[in-house]
Amino acid sequence: MNRERLGDGFRPSQVKEVIDSILEEKLTSFVYEKEAVDEMAMVISNALRNRIIGSMPTEMNFPRYKYVVNVVIGELRGAGVKVAARCLWDADTDNYSSSMFVGETFFCTATVFAAYYY
Template structure:
C-alpha cells in the first residue's frame, strides 16, 4: 500500500510541459545570438582556417549562453556556418522532428563584405 502511494505522488509531480516562465523564447535567444555574432565577427578577416576555428568558438559561446538561461530539461543544438561572400547564393536548411508546443528554434545572420555567418539554436524539451 505504501509503495502505491509513493508511486502516485511521484506521477502527480512529473511535468510533461515546461512552466510558462521556463519556456524557450526565440526572441530572447535571437538577441543573444545577434550579440555574440556582432561581438565575435566585427573586424574578423575571413579565411577558410580562421572560419573553422571561429565557427567552433561562436557555437560554443552561444551554447554556453543558452545554458546560462537555466531552462530546465531543455537540450540545445547550435549550428554555425561561416562562408566566403563571392556573389553566389547559399541555402541552408534543417529538419527536426519535435513537439511544437515545447520545442523551438532561433536564428540570426551576420553579413560582412567578404563573408557571411548563419547561426541557429534548436531547443528541444527533454521529457
C-alpha cells in the same frame, strides 16, 4: 502536453538577442580566411552554448531543454547560398532561434535548436 507543466518555455526572441550579440562581438573585426573559418565557427558555437546554458538558472530559465547549436560561415563570392534544417520534434514544446551576420567578404548564420526533454 499542458503548457503549465512546462513553466517558462524556450523564448526564441530572447535567444535571438544573445545570438545577435555574440555574432556582433565575434565577427565585427573578422576577416574571412579559409584557414580561420573552422576555428571561428567553433568559437561562436561554444560562446552560444555557454551563454545560453550558463545563464539558464538566472536569466533565461529554460529547464529540461537539450540544445543543438549550428553555425555556418561562408565566403561571399557572388553566388547564392541556402541553408536549411529539418527536425522531427514536438511543436508544442520544441523551438529554435536563428540569426545572420554579413560582413564584407563573408556571411554567418547561427541557429540554436531547443528540444524539450520529457
